[in-house]
Amino acid sequence: MNEWHNYHTNKQQQLLKPSYTLNFAVDYLLKKKSRLANYTAYDLGCGIGIDTLYMLKNGMQVTSIDIDPTVGAAIKQQVQQLKLPDNFVKWQFQELSFETLSLHPTQIINACFSLPFCKPAYFSSCWGTIKNSLSSGGIFCGHLFGANDDWKCNPDMTFHPREQISELLQGFDIILLDEEEYDRDDITGNSKHWHVFHIVATKH
Numbered sequence: 335m336n337e338w339h340n341y342h343t344n345k346q347q348q349l350l351k352p353s354y355t356l357n358f359a360v361d362y363l364l365k366k367k368s369r370l371a372n373y374t375a376y377d378l379g380c381g382i383g384i385d386t387l388y389m390l391k392n393g394m395q396v397t398s399i400d401i402d403p404t405v406g407a408a409i410k411q412q413v414q415q416l417k418l419p420d421n422f423v424k425w426q427f428q429e430l431s432f433e434t435l436s437l438h439p440t441q442i443i444n445a446c447f448s449l450p451f452c453k454p455a456y457f458s459s460c461w462g463t464i465k466n467s468l469s470s471g472g473i474f475c476g477h478l479f480g481a482n483d484d485w486k487c488n489p490d491m492t493f494h495p496r497e498q499i500s501e502l503l504q505g506f507d508i509i510l511l512d513e514e515e516y517d518r519d520d521i522t523g524n525s526k527h528w529h530v531f532h533i534v535a536t537k538h
């Protein structure tokens with residue numbers, strides 16, 4: 335059993351809403367276009383698929399990616415229950431890690447609380463893949479962790495000081511960049527100091 339499986343089982347028991355950053359991005363797009371039916375999107379580190387389902391409900395064609403292969407079947411069940419128009423299910427799952435990420439050109443990349451779990455040695459190539467695959471005007475929405483985060487001692491995770499966030503977002507117009515620090519339990523009930531960047535940005 336992979337280490338993320340328990341996390342996903344826990345999460346399935348909670349009442350969950352789509353992420354603030356994805357909501358923000360969808361509202362932004364809907365102000366410009368009334369329908370998002372022709373949009374293609376990736377949900378990176380999709381977990382149990384809350385954001386995936388929200389994008390599908392908004393008419394997008396979504397590829398969900400996660401290192402945990404067990405989430406694919408769980409999301410598939412929920413996608414079937416969505417009863418998309420004409421039974422045309424515009425969804426696929428790929429078991430893939432950030433360390434070996436490969437993406438087709440796309441208009442939206444959502445990565446909610448997931449990219450910090452990319453190993454530091456691979457983050458640069460992962461971010462390069464994300465940036466290159468976004469079309470001009472395409473949107474990145476998601477989170478990165480800051481240098482004051484309690485998990486910063488974990489050598490398998492990636493953290494960014496504020497200056498690096500600005501560097502990463504070169505070539506983007508920033509629509510939302512909120513930096514937040516707060517104390518809240520993590521999903522296993524351990525207290526934790528969080529240092530989070532909430533990001534929504536469109537590629538030039």
Ligand SMILES: C[S@@+](CC[C@H](N)C(=O)[O-])C[C@H]1O[C@@H](n2cnc3c(N)ncnc32)[C@H](O)[C@@H]1O
Nearest residue numbers: 338379380381400401402431432446447448451
């Ligand atoms: C904190 S969860 C967030 C899940 C989901 N995006 C959400 O907001 O509910 C992090 C997700 O990233 C996935 N993940 C962790 N390390 C990964 C890696 N190296 N490559 C791809 N996915 C990874 C986990 O399996 C998990 O689904």
